[in-house]
Amino acid sequence: MNDLEQRVAELEALLGLNQVVSNGRNTANFDVAPLKKKLHDLELGFVMQVPLEKLRRLRKTYTDGSTASLKDKLRSVNFSSALMEKRAELLAHLQQSADLVFESDKFSKVESLMPHLEKADEETKQAYEAIYKFESEFHEFYDDLHTILSDMRAEVEEVEKMYKLKRIRQIKRTNQRTLAIILLFHVSSNLKCK
Known part of the structure; x- marks a missing residue:
């Protein structure tokens, strides 16, 4: 059983499980004041109220792989191995892509392709200038x-006003004529009656 546990421990080490990342810091010289201030600024000051003994037990539980059962360790290794296989596939794909990109014969072709690139760049600039000119002409036309159209609208409104005035004058003249005829008829009928 000891060999199996040793093999699981090796697998855990390879997969990076249960390892403490210290980043070269010595916890004995660690200054707590800035940490307290930062936690207080983030409104997480309650974290510093956790008793030191509980934090030590929590750290020990995290760093001490012997607290987990063998079954849990195997499950952790199985889960992590699938993740590591996927990462290995991604790294292999990255390596293949990098090999294609960094092949020396591809870089040697760059110099020979520069005239084509410059020609494409010039064509792009000409197309941009043509589109810009067309857009300017279009805005000018618009x-x-x-x-x-504004001038025509103003003229149409003026013609409509003139037409309405002329029509009103015609109606007034027609009304005046009609009134004159009615008056003549009324006067003539009054004269006949007498």
């Missing part, structure tokens, strides 16, 4: 069309 502004002119808008001005013409």
Whole structure:
């Protein structure tokens, strides 16, 4: 059983399980004041109220692999191995892509492809200038069309006003004639009656 536990421990080490990352810091010289201030600023000051003994037990539980059962360790290794296989596949794919990119004969072709790139760049600039010119002409045309339509609208409104005035005058003349005829008829009928 000891060999099996040793093999599991080796697998855990290879997979990076139950390892403490110290980043070269010595916990004996660690300054707590800035940590307390930062936690207080983040409104997490309650973390510093946890008794030191509980924190030590928590750290020991995290770092001490012997607290987990063999079954839990195997499950952890199985879970992590699938993840590591996926990462290995991604690394292999990255390596293949990098090999394609960094092949020396591909880099030697860059110099020979520069004229094509410069030609494509020049064509792109010409297309941009043509589109910019077309857009400027279109906006100029649109502004002119808008001005013409505004002028036409003003003229149509003026013609409508003139037509309405003329129509009103015609109606007034017609009304005046009708009134004159009615008056003549009324006067003539009054004269006949007498």
